[in-house]
Amino acid sequence: MTAPGSLRVVRTVQEVRSAVHAARARGERIGLVPTMGYFHEGHLSLMRRAREECGFVVVSLFVNPTQFNDPADLASYPRDEVRDAAMAASAGAQLLFAPDAAEIYPTGFSTYVSVTGVTEPMEGEARGISHFRGVATVVAKLFNMVAPDVAFFGQKDAQQALVIRRMVRDLDFPVHIEVCPTVRERDGLAMSSRNVRLRPEDRERALSLSRALDAAERCITTGERQADVVRRAALSELEAAGVEVDYVEVVSASTLGAIDPLEGELLVAVAARVGAVRLIDNALVQA
Ligand code: AMP
Numbered sequence: 001m002t003a004p005g006s007l008r009v010v011r012t013v014q015e016v017r018s019a020v021h022a023a024r025a026r027g028e029r030i031g032l033v034p035t036m037g038y039f040h041e042g043h044l045s046l047m048r049r050a051r052e053e054c055g056f057v058v059v060s061l062f063v064n065p066t067q068f069n070d071p072a073d074l075a076s077y078p079r080d081e082v083r084d085a086a087m088a089a090s091a092g093a094q095l096l097f098a099p100d101a102a103e104i105y106p107t108g109f110s111t112y113v114s115v116t117g118v119t120e121p122m123e124g125e126a127r128g129i130s131h132f133r134g135v136a137t138v139v140a141k142l143f144n145m146v147a148p149d150v151a152f153f154g155q156k157d158a159q160q161a162l163v164i165r166r167m168v169r170d171l172d173f174p175v176h177i178e179v180c181p182t183v184r185e186r187d188g189l190a191m192s193s194r195n196v197r198l199r200p201e202d203r204e205r206a207l208s209l210s211r212a213l214d215a216a217e218r219c220i221t222t223g224e225r226q227a228d229v230v231r232r233a234a235l236s237e238l239e240a241a242g243v244e245v246d247y248v249e250v251v252s253a254s255t256l257g258a259i260d261p262l263e264g265e266l267l268v269a270v271a272a273r274v275g276a277v278r279l280i281d282n283a284l285v286q287a
Helices: 013-025 041-053 071-076 081-090 123-127 129-146 155-171 193-197 200-205 207-221 227-241
Strands: 007-010 030-035 056-061 095-097 150-154 176-180 244-252 265-274 277-286
Touching: 007 013, 007 081, 013 030, 013 056, 013 095, 013 129, 030 041, 030 129, 041 056, 041 081, 041 150, 041 176, 056 081, 056 129, 081 095, 123 129, 123 155, 123 244, 129 150, 129 155, 150 155, 155 176, 155 265, 155 277, 193 277, 200 207, 207 227, 207 244, 207 265, 207 277, 227 244, 227 265
Parallel strands: 007 095, 030 056, 030 150, 056 095, 150 176
Antiparallel strands: 244 265, 265 277
């Protein structure tokens, strides 16, 4: 199957391996952009960056069941492969790997990658330990299937990027990890495939996440060094909007551990349920 812009869509590991093998034989650098589809500018920014650095860009599209803690979230996750293929082609990708679940998790599948430490707070606590176990396992498998020189991830999922970096270091995957900046709507809302599920009134309330990050950042840059004061500044924006807060954290950007008084590179991270949709966002701030 061929989509516009000479993008090939493949479903099997064997097809991916032979396409990558041929590209490598032509001397091309291989880039991988792992995704769950329903593309927006955030995904496309990763693909364009990959295209700048790599002659052959593989985009994987797989809504990975093992990283969903909520079956309703998995069932309602937006999907549109035809649209995604056209967008990936326009961003310069050459191969879209869109496997069925059975290709990734054959019957009797029983091996998982479990990263400790950075997986435990924030998303790990809110979604349970199986979430990052699912993420690390599927990304490890994709690295083994595609064998990319470089893999591209978004800062939007800051904790996920840290987990992948840790896994790559600890297990000696021969892949370079690049983390690209969060792409936002003009009004500040971080782009997410889940945003299409926001009702109009929730779309407005969802802006409280980026407002909370701005408030925290203002607090830090004007000299506040108590983590809890900064947390409360962010929290009050979320509470004012009436969203259901999962967490607000101000932590070390490299370890996600507590730093008090605040110092160095910090990650301000928020998660909240806005109507039926759970959203996350974060900002890197220097103290
Ligand atoms: P997903 O399809 O949500 O699993 O995301 C696939 C990749 O795109 C992940 O590395 C995400 O961090 C990244 N991504 C998602 N949203 C954004 C965004 N708004 N800006 C930059 N990268 C993003």
